[in-house]
Amino acid sequence: MDALSQILKVVHLVGAIFINARFTAPWCYQSPCADSVAPLLEPGAERVVIFHLITEGECYVELGEQPPLHLVAGDVVIFPQGDAHRMASAPGLPPAVGGRLDRVLARRPRQLSYGGGGAATRLVCGYLACDARLAGILLNGLAPLVKVNVRDSSAGLWLESSVHYALNEARSPRPGGAGVLAKLAEVLFIEVLRLHMHELGEGRTGWLAGVGDRIVGAALEALHRHPAHAWTLEELARTAGTSRSVLAERFQLLVGSSPIQYLTQWRMLLASNLLCHSNAPLARIAEDVGYQTDTAFSRAFRREFGSPPAAWRRSHLAHATH
Numbered sequence: 001m002d003a004l005s006q007i008l009k010v011v012h013l014v015g016a017i018f019i020n021a022r023f024t025a026p027w028c029y030q031s032p033c034a035d036s037v038a039p040l041l042e043p044g045a046e047r048v049v050i051f052h053l054i055t056e057g058e059c060y061v062e063l064g065e066q067p068p069l070h071l072v073a074g075d076v077v078i079f080p081q082g083d084a085h086r087m088a089s090a091p092g093l094p095p096a097v098g099g100r101l102d103r104v105l106a107r108r109p110r111q112l113s114y115g116g117g118g119a120a121t122r123l124v125c126g127y128l129a130c131d132a133r134l135a136g137i138l139l140n141g142l143a144p145l146v147k148v149n150v151r152d153s154s155a156g157l158w159l160e161s162s163v164h165y166a167l168n169e170a171r172s173p174r175p176g177g178a179g180v181l182a183k184l185a186e187v188l189f190i191e192v193l194r195l196h197m198h199e200l201g202e203g204r205t206g207w208l209a210g211v212g213d214r215i216v217g218a219a220l221e222a223l224h225r226h227p228a229h230a231w232t233l234e235e236l237a238r239t240a241g242t243s244r245s246v247l248a249e250r251f252q253l254l255v256g257s258s259p260i261q262y263l264t265q266w267r268m269l270l271a272s273n274l275l276c277h278s279n280a281p282l283a284r285i286a287e288d289v290g291y292q293t294d295t296a297f298s299r300a301f302r303r304e305f306g307s308p309p310a311a312w313r314r315s316h317l318a319h320a321t322h
Contacts, residue, residue: 001226002211002221002224003211003217003221003223004106004193004194004197004208006074006223006224007020007137007138008103008138008190009270010134010270010273011130011131011134011135011277012130012131012134012139012267012273012277013128013129013130013189014043014045014108014129014130014182014212015058015085015126015127015129015183015184015185015186015189016042016122016126016127016178016181016182016185017109017125017126017163017166017167017181017184017185018041018109018110018125018126018127019109019110019112019123019124019125019138019264020109020110020111020112020167021122021123021124021125022060022113022115022120022121022122022136023089023110023113023114023115023121023122023123023304024114024116024117024118024119024120024121025089025090025110025115025116025117025119025120026088026089026093026115026116026118026177027088027089027090027093027096027115027116027121028085028086028087028088028093028094028095029087029094029095029096030084030095030096031050031084031085031086031087031088031125032084033083033084033126034048034079034083034223035048037273037313038129039125041129042127042129045129045130046129046130046131046132046154047082047107047129047130047131047132047135047137048082048127048128048129049078049079049080049082049127049128049129049130049135049189050078050079050082050112050126050140050142051076051077051078051079051125051127051128051129051185051188051189052076052077052095052123052124052126052193053072053075053076053089053123053124053126053150053160053163053188054071054072054075054076054121054122054123054126055096055120055122055123055160055163055164056073056120056121056299057073057090057106057119057120057121057255058070058071058073058119058121059071059087059088059121059123060074060087060088060089060090060091060298061077061085061086061087061088061143061145062085062086062088062091063079063083063085063086063144064083064144068088068091069145069147071147072149073146073148073151074149074151074152074156074160074291075149075192076147076149076150076188076192077145077146078144078145078146078189078192078319079146080139080144080146081143081144083121083131083144083145085145085147087123089119089121091117093247095112095237098187099282102221105159109124109167109181110226112310116179119244120264122196122315124163124167124231124253126183126185126188126189128133128185128186128189131272132271133272134269137207137209137266137269138201138208139206139207140206140207140255140256141204141205141206141207141208141254141256142196142206142208142251143174144274146192146196148192148195148196149209150188150191150194150195151279152167153191153194153195155191156191159184159188159191162184163181163184163188166180166181166184166198167181173300179283191200193208197211197212198208198212200212205253205254205256206254207254209254210251210254210255213250213254214248214249215240215241215242215246215247216240216251216254216255218239218240218241219237219247219259220237220240220241220255220262222236222239223236223259223262223263227263227266227267227270227271227289228267228287228288228289228290228291229290230290231262231263233247233248233258233259233261236252236259245321263272263290264304267289267290267291267299267300268289268301268304268305270289271286271288271289271297271301271309272289272305274288274289275312275313276313276315276316276317282294282298282309282310285297286298296309311321
């Protein structure tokens with residue numbers, strides 16, 4: 001299993017499509033900072049990533065001081081840092097004054113339709129919620145705005161038609177429509193990451209750039225496939241088909257840490273996942289993530305999370321039940 005698949009197996013994504021919109025020019029829609037809407041979208045979520053899929057027409061997205069970005073049907077934009085932004089039929093338009101956000105989101109997916117009666121644009125808005133530390137690895141190095149066109153992908157047409165189908169099902173009396181939309185939101189987000197990874201050019205850094213690199217990608221795959229192995233830099237370099245110095249330099253450049261530091265971080269994230277979602281004893285978890293003694297495991301876990309694993313597990317389970 002490749003490194004991206006491994007990390008997605010551990011990252012517990014919770015997705016949904018919350019707006020299905022038809023806007024007619026002129027129009028402008030303001031999206032607030034994801035942190036401010038996270039309690040409304042997914043209570044308890046540590047990190048929320050917003051995305052928009054344009055299914056018909058065209059529009060612009062405006063983010064901070066960046067030049068407006070033109071979008072066409074098939075484009076998906078995601079905001080890895082959760083920045084506030086505007087979607088509009090043309091740059092510089094004032095945003096519409098809508099109702100209270102909690103009322104807008106009370107029923108999902110919300111059907112929105114407004115504008116000046118000109119050219120029509122259809123889009124769906126969704127989100128992915130996930131653990132902040134795991135998202136920090138997965139989204140590390142991404143720009144504040146990422147755009148890909150899913151119609152360039154072999155899965156793109158299937159995804160779009162499936163989203164349309166699920167949106168219609170969500171309005172029908174048949175059960176399960178919201179569940180289908182949630183899974184499609186996850187699949188769409190993963191496909192965006194895969195497409196973006198292949199579009200990354202020279203000079204880009206971050207975890208996805210590392211996965212796409214021949215040397216660093218091989219090292220990441222080895223670390224993710226066998227996290228409990230007692231890796232040394234020399235053995236990892238041999239696995240990646242390079243020298244220790246080249247691997248260390250490229251890994252630091254792209255991922256932002258040394259391979260062994262990354263291995264420790266990955267082990268701790270695996271351990272936290274096991275602590276949250278299993279009843280396995282600490283000794284078993286320690287062994288599964290590469291520690292020979294409970295003491296060594298507890299020391300490493302405390303450095304990463306600020307408390308020993310047993311106390312962290314109790315705190316997390318108590319929080320989850322409230």
